[in-house]
Each structure stands twice: as structure tokens, then as C-alpha cells.
Amino acid sequence: MKSRLNGAFIWTVLLGLFVLLLVYVARGFPDLLRFTPNLAGYGTLAMIAILIVGNFYPKILRWTETTLQDLWGGGKTDEDATPEKVVPWPDVIRAIGYALGFLVSVFLFGFPAVTPVYVTLYLVVEAQVRFVWAALVGVFVTTLIVTGMVVLHVEVWAGIIPEFIPDYVGGSILPPI
Amino acid sequence: MFESMALAATRLADPLALAMLMTGVVIGTTFGALPGLGSIVALSVVLPFTFGMDPMLAMFLYAGIMSSVTFGGSVPAILLNTPGTPPNAATCFDGYPMAQRGEGARAVAVSATSCLVGSVAGAVVTILLLPVIKPIVFAFGPPEFFWLVVFGLVMIAFASRANMVKGLIGGGIGILLSMVGYSDMYDSFRYTLGSNYLWDGIPLVPFVVGLFAVSELISYSARGGATLTAGQTAKINWRGQVSMGIMDVFSRPTQWLRASIIGAGVGIIPGLGGGVAAFMSYFVGMKRTTEPELYGKGSVEGIIASETANDAKEGGALLPTVAFGLPGSPDMAILLGAFVLHGMEPGPLMLRDHMDLIYALLFGIVVSQVATSGLGLIATPWLARLSILPSRWIAPIVLVLVFAGTYMVRTNIFDVGLAICAGIFGYIMRRYGFPLITIVIGYILGPLAEKSYLQSMQISDNSLMIFVTEPIALVLMILTVATIVVPIVAAWRKR
Numbered sequence: 001m002k003s004r005l006n007g008a009f010i011w012t013v014l015l016g017l018f019v020l021l022l023v024y025v026a027r028g029f030p031d032l033l034r035f036t037p038n039l040a041g042y043g044t045l046a047m048i049a050i051l052i053v054g055n056f057y058p059k060i061l062r063w064t065e066t067t068l069q070d071l072w073g074g075g076k077t078d079e080d081a082t083p084e085k086v087v088p089w090p091d092v093i094r095a096i097g098y099a100l101g102f103l104v105s106v107f108l109f110g111f112p113a114v115t116p117v118y119v120t121l122y123l124v125v126e127a128q129v130r131f132v133w134a135a136l137v138g139v140f141v142t143t144l145i146v147t148g149m150v151v152l153h154v155e156v157w158a159g160i161i162p163e164f165i166p167d168y169v170g171g172s173i174l175p176p177i
Numbered sequence: 178m179f180e181s182m183a184l185a186a187t188r189l190a191d192p193l194a195l196a197m198l199m200t201g202v203v204i205g206t207t208f209g210a211l212p213g214l215g216s217i218v219a220l221s222v223v224l225p226f227t228f229g230m231d232p233m234l235a236m237f238l239y240a241g242i243m244s245s246v247t248f249g250g251s252v253p254a255i256l257l258n259t260p261g262t263p264p265n266a267a268t269c270f271d272g273y274p275m276a277q278r279g280e281g282a283r284a285v286a287v288s289a290t291s292c293l294v295g296s297v298a299g300a301v302v303t304i305l306l307l308p309v310i311k312p313i314v315f316a317f318g319p320p321e322f323f324w325l326v327v328f329g330l331v332m333i334a335f336a337s338r339a340n341m342v343k344g345l346i347g348g349g350i351g352i353l354l355s356m357v358g359y360s361d362m363y364d365s366f367r368y369t370l371g372s373n374y375l376w377d378g379i380p381l382v383p384f385v386v387g388l389f390a391v392s393e394l395i396s397y398s399a400r401g402g403a404t405l406t407a408g409q410t411a412k413i414n415w416r417g418q419v420s421m422g423i424m425d426v427f428s429r430p431t432q433w434l435r436a437s438i439i440g441a442g443v444g445i446i447p448g449l450g451g452g453v454a455a456f457m458s459y460f461v462g463m464k465r466t467t468e469p470e471l472y473g474k475g476s477v478e479g480i481i482a483s484e485t486a487n488d489a490k491e492g493g494a495l496l497p498t499v500a501f502g503l504p505g506s507p508d509m510a511i512l513l514g515a516f517v518l519h520g521m522e523p524g525p526l527m528l529r530d531h532m533d534l535i536y537a538l539l540f541g542i543v544v545s546q547v548a549t550s551g552l553g554l555i556a557t558p559w560l561a562r563l564s565i566l567p568s569r570w571i572a573p574i575v576l577v578l579v580f581a582g583t584y585m586v587r588t589n590i591f592d593v594g595l596a597i598c599a600g601i602f603g604y605i606m607r608r609y610g611f612p613l614i615t616i617v618i619g620y621i622l623g624p625l626a627e628k629s630y631l632q633s634m635q636i637s638d639n640s641l642m643i644f645v646t647e648p649i650a651l652v653l654m655i656l657t658v659a660t661i662v663v664p665i666v667a668a669w670r671k672r
Contacts, residue, residue: 018350019349026367029365029367030365033363035630040352041353044350044353047345051343095394096601099394099395102580103593123569127569127570141577145577148585149585152229152585175589175590
């Protein structure tokens with residue numbers, strides 16, 4: 001038995017725990033409404049168990065590696081355009097950090113204020129674009145978004161800070177959560 | 178039928194409709210030409226922007242994207258040996274050798290013409306089969322639909338790349354996530370955690386957009402660099418050869434007809450994407466040709482086989498999508514989401530009430546393919562140069578547009594948060610080899626399966642025998658079991 005405690009294994013275990021939690025919570029549903037969560041939940045748990053055991057005994061996973069695509073002479077499915085190049089986690093976390101940073105900033109200050117700053121900052125810091133060009137792109141993208149919202153009569157999200165520039169920065173009301 | 182066709186055709190003459198088609202063509206070709214961003218990401222990005230739009234116009238936009246992505250993907254496949262989308266991989270075999278010997282423009286012209294021929298053939302097959310399939314769909318009751326949905330789920334999970342267990346896990350998680358929210362049939366809440374936000378379930382748009390577009394953008398910006406160098410694109414010769422390429426296709430009716438039939442046929446089978454259509458057509462073409470030795474060395478027939486089948490698949494894939502709500506290919510799963518977003522339920526009701534939209538989609542695919550092929554030939558040099566743009570130039574712009582689009586659907590800022598969460602989840606799933614498309618399929622088909630199950634149980638007074646006593650249901654059950662057993666037996670025999 002060869003132990004292979006890698007990221008894929010840990011993620012599979014976490015998925016297993018998540019599904020287990022969903023199956024456990026489903027015990028409180030009315031009888032007929034429990035059927036689908038139970039069927040999908042236990043089925044998924046069985047597959048996760050196979051994957052976990054297969055991590056230590058890869059032989060049992062071999063029969064799962066042939067798909068209809070292989071049998072019928074196909075390539076990959078549409079979603080994986082190129083073989084996924086494994087990117088180091090620090091780079092991934094940085095990319096996620098930018099996305100989360102954008103979310104938090106927009107939440108506080110709104111789309112019109114944050115978008116030009118975010119796009120400019122990203123292009124200058126990450127893509128080494130000259131500031132003037134980056135700022136122009138930032139302003140263009142912001143104009144596109146705000147114009148789109150105004151044309152489609154969508155309320156522009158201006159952030160939850162106290163109103164600073166009416167309708168553009170601050171003063172938005174949080175929807176119920 | 179003719180009334181719906183006429184209505185769709187009339188709307189197509191509307192300048193706004195044509196503008197939508199052209200927008201779709203530009204978006205689709207661009208996303209196709211950028212390796213890594215295929216039709217699924219393109220459709221996911223525009224999905225939120227179509228909310229509140231006239232459904233017919235939205236259909237034209239989708240049609241423009243769906244018909245143009247594969248041609249866009251064939252350009253870098255031919256000129257740079259880098260398929261823009263996976264189904265274009267087969268095009269590399271002969272397209273790139275042609276480009277290397279200075280016939281790149283001819284190969285692109287062959288691809289553009291083949292795409293056009295394939296699109297028309299796929300649309301014709303669907304138009305011919307729609308009246309035939311209509312009575313069949315109406316003969317389906319809840320038990321038949323239940324098995325059909327289960328069959329679709331299993332089929333799609335098995336069609337997933339490399340590991341069917343991971344595909345099935347993705348499908349299961351998708352079904353479980355679709356259970357979140359209020360169930361009106363039994364006046365009960367499931368998995369809402371006491372949150373008002375989750376009363377209506379996990380909202381479709383931020384979930385799908387996050388899963389595909391945001392996860393791809395995380396990967397895209399983390400990877401950095403550019404797909405290709407300027408030096409690679411500088412080698413391309415753009416002059417001449419176009420008319421020769423067009424004639425190459427029209428002088429080989431057997432090849433494109435065969436490829437069209439294979440493409441449309443593969444498209445009808447749920448879950449099988451353009452990759453299967455292109456490769457199957459390519460290999461059949463290689464077996465049937467009188468010059469098999471030219472395949473892989475720059476054969477015009479090779480490009481015709483793969484690209485025609487690639488586009489013919491779109492029309493075929495539309496058939497199970499609209500008739501049964503089963504996506505004929507992975508990108509059709511996103512289209513299925515778009516139907517739901519516009520208040521349409523694929524299946525008998527859609528065939529009864531929204532035939533005009535189905536025809537709009539089909540006509541849109543054909544018309545936008547004409548535009549794609551025509552304009553594509555002119556724009557090819559610039560399209561190929563998109564591949565040298567560093568990914569970190571593109572990522573922030575697309576990310577901001579995606580988030581703004583997601584917000585605009587329900588003007589709920591929490592949807593943007595959900596899109597990011599779905600994106601992170603999607604990225605990790607993708608990184609560890611779990612196919613994302615099965616999650617979406619499970620998410621969309623899960624509630625349909627449950628509804629059919631509950632209705633069957635009500636009809637049969639809670640007897641499970643209803644699922645095996647109806648003849649069509651029994652056939653579908655056998656098909657489902659066979660779908661699981663055949664690959665396993667084949668794999669076992671192979672070893």
C-alpha cells in the first residue's frame with residue numbers, strides 16, 4: 001500500500017465531508033423530499049469512497065478511466081481547452097486575492113469608483129502596462145459598465161459607505177440576506 | 178410550424194437582431210481564437226447580460242456565439258498548431274502542415290467553408306427532425322421523463338474526461354446543490370441555513386458564471402504569459418489561396434456530407450461534444466479516403482472532416498436540448514441555463530409554446546455562420562494576433578465585466594460574492610480533475626428528475642413499479658444500465 005496524501009486526496013476528503021453533511025441534514029426533510037438528496041448523496045459518497053480507496057490502491061480505479069469519448073474515438077470535452085498546467089498555489093492565491101479584493105472594494109465603494117482603480121492597478125502591477133494606457137483602459141471599462149447599467153435601467157451599485165457622490169459613490173442599501 | 182418559422186425569419190430581418198448576431202459572432206470568434214476560452218466561457222460571460230432582454234434577441238446572440246466559436250478556434254489550430262477549442266484539435270493534424278508549407282490561408286478558407294456547410298447541414302437535420310420528435314416528446318409521461326433525465330445524467334458523467342467517477346461525483350454535487358431552497362410541492366425548505374438569499378435556491382447565473390468564467394479567469398491570470406509569441410504569428414502568409422480553399426470544399430460533396438451526418442448524429446446523443454464529432458469524422462474520413470497517406474500531412478479532406486462535423490454538431494445537439502431538456506453537448510448545458518433564465522422550460526412545453534425561439538436559434542446559427550465564414554476570412558490575421566496578448570491584460574477586464582454582468586441580473590451585490598465562491602470552488606475542482614460540466618448538468622437536471630419522480634409516485638399511488646412497467650420507461654432504464662456497463666466491460670476486455 002502506497003500512501004499518496006496529495007492535494008487531490010485532501011480535496012476529495014473535504015468533498016466527502018461536505019456531502020456527508022448534506023445527507024445528514026436531509027434527515028430532517030419530509031419523506032418524499034428526502035429521496036433525491038439521499039439518492040444523490042449516498043451515490044456521491046460511494047463514488048468518493050471509491051476515489052479515496054483508489055488513492056491507495058490505484059488498480060481499482062483503472063476501470064473508471066475509459067469513457068465513451070475514448071470508446072468512440074473522441075478527444076476531450078469542451079470544457080478543458082488545454083491540459084491544465086499546474087500553477088503554483090501562491091500565484092493562484094494572488095489571483096483569487098485580486099478577485100476578493102475587487103469584491104470587498106465594490107461592496108464598500110461601488111462599481112463606478114472601484115472599477116477604474118482596480119483595472120489600472122492590475123494592469124500596472126501585474127501586466128506591466130504603462131500607467132497612462134492602463135488608466136485609459138480602466139476609464140473605458142468603467143464607462144462601458146456604468147453606461148450598460150444606466151441604459152438597461154439597472155440601479156448602479158454605489159457601495160454601502162455613506163453617500164459621497166449621489167447615485168455613484170456610497171449610499172446603496174443592502175438586500176436582505 | 179410554418180408560422181413559427183415565418184415569425185423567426187421575420188425577426189431575423191430586424192436590424193437589432195442582426196446586430197445581436199454580429200455581436201455574438203465577434204464575441205464567439207474572439208473567445209474561440211483565444212486558447213482556453215471556448216464556447217462555454219463565452220456563453221457564461223454573456224449569460225447575465227441577456228437577462229431582461231427580449232428572448233428572441235438573446236437567442237440570436239447565443240446563436241452568433243455558438244456558430245462562430247469553432248471557426249475562431251480553427252484559426253490558431255491551423256496557423257499556429259494551437260487549437261483554440263478542444264474540438265479543433267483534429268484540425269491541427271492537417272491544418273498546421275498546410276500552413277507550414279505556405280497554404281495557411283487556403284486551410285483557413287477550407288475551415289471557414291466547412292464550418293458553413295456543417296452549420297447548414299446541422300440546422301437542416303434539426304428542422305427535419307423537429308416535427309418527427311414532437312409527437313414522441315408528447316408521448317412521454319413523468320416515469321419516462323424520469324428515466325430520460327437519469328439517462329442524461331449518467332451519459333454525461335460517463336462522457337466526462339478521463340475519470341467517470343469524478344464525473345459522477347460532480348453530477349451528484351450538482352444535484353445536491355440544486356436542492357437548496359423552497360419546495361412548493363411540499364411547502365418546505367431545504368438547506369437554506371435560515372437565509373433569505375437562498376429561499377429561491379442557488380441563483381443560476383452567478384453559479385454558472387462563477388463556475389466557468391471566474392474559475393477560468395483565476396487560472397488565466399495566475400498562469401500569466403501569452404499563448405504565443407509575436408514571432409510565431411509573423412511567419413503567417415495571408416495572401417491568396419482563399420478561392421482555392423472554398424472550391425476545395427465544394428468539389429468534395431461526399432466528404433462534407435459524410436462529416437455533416439456524423440456531426441449531427443453525434444450532436445443528438447446527449448453529452449458528447451464537438452471533440453467526439455470531429456475525431457470520429459476525421460477517422461471515418463481517413464478510412465474511407467483514397468489517399469489515407471495524406472492524412473496528418475496536410476490533407477484538405479482532413480480539415481473538411483473535422484470542421485464540418487464540428488459545426489454540424491451544433492444543430493444536432495440542439496434537438497435533445499430543446500425537446501427533452503437534455504444538453505446535446507457541454508455548451509448546450511449553458512444554453513439550457515439561458516432558457517431557464519428567460520422563463521422557458523425545455524421539453525414538451527417549449528416545443529408547444531416557443532417553437533419560434535427554436536427556429537430563431539437555428540436560423541441564427543446559419544446566418545451568423547455565413548457572417549463568421551465571410552468576415553472570418555477577412556479578419557483572420559488580426560484574430561490570430563489575439564493569441565499574443567498577455568493573459569494578464571485580458572483577465573482584469575473580463576473579470577470586471579463578468580462581475581458587473583452578474584450583479585445586473587438581479588441587482589443583488591451578494592450574487593457577485595456567490596460568483597467568486599463558485600469560481601474558487603470551480604478552480605479547485607478543475608485543478609484536481611473534476612469535470613465542471615457535470616456539476617452544472619446535475620444542477621439543472623436534478624430538479625427535473627425529482628419533479629418527474631414525485632409526479633410518477635403521485636400517479637402510481639407511491640408504487641415504484643411505474644418506473645419499469647411502462648415500455649418506453651423500461652427501454653430507457655435498460656439504456657441507462659447499458660451506458661454504465663458497456664464502458665466498464667470494454668475497459669475490462671481491453672486489459
